[in-house]
Amino acid sequence: MDTMELTKITGALCGALLVFLLVNWASGAIYAPGGGHGGSVEAAYVIDVEEEAPIAADAEGIDFAALVANADPDRGKRVFAKCKACHKLEDGANTTGPSLFAIVNRSVATVPGFSYSGALENLGGVWSYDRLDHFLAKPTAYAPGTKMSFAGLKKPADRANLIAYLETIGN
Secondary structure: OOHHHHHHHHHHHHHHHHHHHHHHHHHHHHHOHHHHOOOOOOOOOOOOOOOOOOOOOOOOOOOHHHHHHOOOHHHHHHHHHHOOOOOOOOOOOOOOOOOOOOOOOOEOOOOOOOOOOHHHHOOOOEOOHHHHHHHHHOHHHHOOOOOOOOOOOOOHHHHHHHHHHHHOOOO
């Protein structure tokens, strides 16, 4: 390789770098946010969306039955997507978890053909709104020793919507 070829290669690299820097500078000038005019910038267009009123609930002292009464079963159906890997809604269709057909106000641990953990068998009672709320918030805290490894639903609105949806299945 002689000096002329080395000079051509160096010139090509410097030229490419110069083109890159000029393109970067030009694009920064064209697409800079705010345009450097100072002051406030107005949106070119606004998309109107329907605002939904959140179901407000504190961790303590809430009337969960009232939350469920105002809940949206359609949103609960979307929340159920987190459950359907282990639970089915058809009567008697047990998988990893028991069927949730007619779960609301059903006796705890009574689905035929499903092997419950001792933690749920010892709970007794029925799946009322409040019991479902506490269980769905954190199953392992409500029934220590349960086989259900689900982390829980943090938002009371999600739990209320899910319970409202489950209430429409088989009740």
